Amino acid sequence: MLQRLKMRVPVVLAPMAGISTPELAAAVSDAGGLGSLGLAAMDADAAGEALRRTRALMQREAPINANVFCHAPPPRDSEREAAWLSALAPDFGSVGASPPMALHDSYTPLDHDPEMLEMLLDERPGVVSFHFGLPSGDSIAKLRDSGAVLLATATSRAEAEAIAAAGLDAIVAQGWQAGGHRGIFDENGPDRRLPTLDLLAELRDLGLPLIAAGGIMTAEDVRAVLKAGAFAAQCGTAFLPATEAATSQPHRDGLAHGRTIMTRAVSGRPARGLENRITTRDDSAAPPYPLPYSALKLLHREAVAIGEHDFGPFWAGTGCTEARSGSAAEILSRLTP
Secondary structure, eight states, X not given: OTTTTTOSSSEEEOOOTTTOXXXXXXXXXXXXXXXXXXXXXXXXXXXXXXXXXXXXXXXXXXXXXXXXXXXXXXOOOHHHHHHHHHHHHHHHHHTTOOOOSSOOOOOOOGGXXXXXXXXXXXXXXXXXXXXXXXXXXXXXXXXXXXXXXXXXXXXXXXXXXXXHXXXXXXXXXXXXXXXXXXXXXXXXXXXXXXXXXXXXXXHTTSSSOEEEXXXXXXXXXXXXXXXXXXXXXXXXXXXTTBTTSOOOHHHHHXXXXXXEEEESTXXXXXXXXXXXXXXXXXXXXXXXXXXXXXXXXXXXXHHHHTTOOTTXXXXXXXXXXXXXXXXXXXXXXXXXX
């Protein structure tokens, strides 16, 4: 699989939406890893431009991992949504703003975004990865026919078996330690919260290549997951301080504190980020993904305007205190086993 993906180093850049810039993806690729772009927050035109820019920046011919979301559109509940906005009103008031009148669904899953699918078929990034589930069999078949290597995130044995049954090429085994959104298919279903090494142990007999994700911060961590059966490690938090990353300065500064928490308060789905006023709030009444995001992004923007950074969705995994600044190539060299 490393040869098929043209990887000299068994490290995949996690496709962190809003963080993994074309510059970062290209730099990781040129240094021998697999560069990735999180496309879920973009429309098809912006995503296509990001892929073309990444390709133009790359000094070698290699695949780009284009990551898309496959969640179910959220059921709407006006009373629940109004109650969530009411609960956020004091936070908005603390930064001199008012909450929006309504929540909005701003993340379109692949099966509801034909323009995104057509863009992927046209641009042929080389790798397409799925998060929060799987798209339809028709979408999978079209992407496979385009020559793409297909990956999907699994947090459990059952999800990995579904990925294998769908005929994908490899599984991203996401442990509980991982920063950002947990790739669980059903966010309301059971979750054993398996650590990365334990999850690898449950999946390595399935016959599909495994990429390990979650809490991988050092070359020693990479060696551990390779020994446990993965062919590569997916690293996100380690690259947050990279020169080429779009990580904000408050986000970079917060990594040193090392306190992360899994929360639904930001988006409605479980995601691990740095502890702050939004991630530590009661999330039991949060509306389904991605509705809370629309209010949180507005709250964060209003807060930043007055110099307040305690409402940021600053995603990070466990072990974030080990993240070190530098170029993407330097970080990748520190991860190389």
